[in-house]
Each structure stands twice: as structure tokens, then as C-alpha cells.
Amino acid sequence: MQGMLFTEMHNDSSGISVKIKEILVSKKTKFQKLDIFDTEFYGKMLTLDDLVMTTEKDEFVYHEMLTHIALFSHKLPENILIIGGGDGGTAREILKHKTIKNIDMVEIDEDVVIESKKYLPTIAVELDNPKLNIMIQDGVEFVKGKSNIYDIIFIDSTDPISVGEGLFTTDFYKDCFNALKSNGILVNQSETPFHKPQWVSAINNKLKNVFPIVKVYKAEVPTYPSGIWLFEFCSKETDPYSDFNFQRYKDYNFKLKYYNDEIHKGAFSLPNYVKELLA
Ligand code: SAM
Numbered sequence: 691m692q693g694m695l696f697t698e699m700h701n702d703s704s705g706i707s708v709k710i711k712e713i714l715v716s717k718k719t720k721f722q723k724l725d726i727f728d729t730e731f732y733g734k735m736l737t738l739d740d741l742v743m744t745t746e747k748d749e750f751v752y753h754e755m756l757t758h759i760a761l762f763s764h765k766l767p768e769n770i771l772i773i774g775g776g777d778g779g780t781a782r783e784i785l786k787h788k789t790i791k792n793i794d795m796v797e798i799d800e801d802v803v804i805e806s807k808k809y810l811p812t813i814a815v816e817l818d819n820p821k822l823n824i825m826i827q828d829g830v831e832f833v834k835g836k837s838n839i840y841d842i843i844f845i846d847s848t849d850p851i852s853v854g855e856g857l858f859t860t861d862f863y864k865d866c867f868n869a870l871k872s873n874g875i876l877v878n879q880s881e882t883p884f885h886k887p888q889w890v891s892a893i894n895n896k897l898k899n900v901f902p903i904v905k906v907y908k909a910e911v912p913t914y915p916s917g918i919w920l921f922e923f924c925s926k927e928t929d930p931y932s933d934f935n936f937q938r939y940k941d942y943n944f945k946l947k948y949y950n951d952e953i954h955k956g957a958f959s960l961p962n963y964v965k966e967l968l969a
Contacts, residue, residue: 762935770843840874882918
């Protein structure tokens with residue numbers, strides 16, 4: 691890191707650089723290198739293995755878009771599983787829905803939870819919520835053998851490399867399928883079509899072999915590689931268009947910074963170069 695500049699390379703010739711005011715924590719956990727910086731423009735920023743995970747300034751895009759499309763499409767979301775999500779942003783958004791009774795959050799690295807609570811209070815704000823049941827273990831192992839338990843599973847993981855690799859396999863997706871109830875939904879973050887087209891195609895093919903309904907949507911996350919980020923909405927019978935619960939959306943009247951009823955539908959409109967990857 692030159693002077694006080696953090697750089698994440700997206701390939702060997704381009705990346706993102708962020709001016710750092712202070713290094714708040716820098717440690718090697720059991721699984722990965724964990725850093726939290728105070729940055730000039732993005733506020734506090736969590737990186738894992740020198741890859742940007744989340745920042746105070748732009749985290750709302752990713753956490754609102756990972757969660758609310760499925761939550762407003764499911765008839766009655768009560769019992770939820772988060773795989774990963776140690777910074778707490780995903781849990782925070784889910785808990786805004788008053789139908790939620792329980793969230794199991796399976797995060798492999800306890801240090802992410804501990805340091806997020808300490809340094810990312812606006813993101814980790816609900817990590818002590820009594821409805822949230824945090825389990826420190828591998829999500830791949832956790833879902834094995836589970837059947838008919840969850841309404842929605844959110845895979846809020848790192849990339850399909852190192853400790854996150856197992857969360858992008860067909861066997862894992864089959865285990866998640868079985869762990870879902872008959873009207874269950876799975877949503878995952880499914881990478882950047884601009885820099886990792888091969889990952890996007892591979893993830894989509896595997897999910898299409900497991901779920902009858904698979905629809906890809908997008909959002910712009912400024913600090914992620916290329917800015918365009920994809921998500922996969924996978925379900926046994928629920929359609930994000932026809933099953934969108936507009937009345938509940940109006941009744942809740944959340945004050946969100948990104949997601950709204952037009953985005954709920956518009957996010958599924960994809961550019962041609964992305965559609966080709968998913969054909
Ligand atoms: N929002 C970020 C993104 O989109 O890349 C990811 C958020 S969160 C920081 C990702 C979490 O996934 C990390 O805390 C990491 O420890 C966790 N993780 C990675 N592999 C895992 C596994 N096999 N089981 C459970 N959690 C895992």
C-alpha cells in the first residue's frame with residue numbers, strides 16, 4: 691500500500707485505489723487477511739484478502755439489493771438462513787421485515803463479526819438482535835442433510851476462491867435446495883460480468899441445473915470490480931415479477947436508499963453482453 695493508498699487490482703493492469711486516513715485493524719484470521727480502514731471518501735471499509743467487501747458509503751446498494759427482492763416476493767418470509775454475511779448488513783436489511791421470526795447466520799470467520807461490531811457500527815447494528823442466531827462454521831457443512839426448514843437462503847459470501855469456493859458448487863446448491871421449504875427462494879451474490887464472465891456463466895449454469903426458476907438481476911456497487919454486480923434469484927415456484935407483494939411494499943413504506951418497486955422489476959433487465967453469458 692503506497693503511502694496511505696489502498697489498491698485492489700481487478701486484473702494485472704487495472705483496479706481501484708482508495709485514500710486511507712487510518713488503519714483501524716489489520717490481522718491474519720484463521721481463514722483470511724482482515725483489514726478495516728478509515729478512508730477519505732468511502733468511510734470505514736472492510737477488506738478480506740485485500741478485496742473490498744463493504745464500505746459505509748456504498749454498502750446500502752449491495753445489502754438492499756441482495757435482500758428485498760426475495761423478501762417482497764416470498765408469501766410469508768419467517769425463517770431465514772444467511773451464509774456468510776459476517777459484517778451484518780444483510781441481517782440488518784432482513785430484520786426490517788416484521789414477518790421475520792428467526793435468522794440463522796452461518797459465518798465461518800468469527801473475527802469478521804467481532805471486528806465489524808467494533809468498527810462498522812452502522813452495518814453491524816443488528817448483530818445482537820435476539821432473532822439472529824450467529825453460528826461460526828462452514829456454510830458448506832451446515833446445510834448438508836438439512837431438509838424443508840428455510841423460507842429464504844441468502845448467500846452473502848466472498849468470491850469463489852479460497853474459503854468461499856465451496857459456496858459455488860452444485861452439491862452445495864443441491865443441499866440449499868433441500869434445506870428450503872417448498873416455496874423457498876435462494877439468492878446469491880454472483881460476481882462481476884465485466885471482469886469474471888467465466889464465473890458468472892459457471893454459477894448460472896450450476897443454479898439452473900438445481901432450481902426450476904433462476905432469474906439474474908443487477909445493481910451498481912461503486913467499490914466492486916467494474917461497478918456492475920449480479921445476483922441470482924432462484925426458487926422452487928416463486929416468480930419475482932408476478933409474486934411481488936406490492937401491497938406489503940407500500941404498507942412497510944421503508945426509507946431505503948436504493949431498492950424500490952421500479953428497481954424490483956427493472957433490475958432484471960440485463961445488457962446484451964450479460965444476457966449472452968447466461969444463454
Ligand atoms: N458483501 C461482500 C461481497 O459481496 O463480497 C461479502 C460480505 S461478507 C464480508 C462475506 C463473508 O463470507 C465473509 O465474512 C467470509 O468470512 C464469509 N465466508 C466465506 N466463505 C464461507 C464459508 N464457506 N462459510 C461461511 N462463511 C463464509
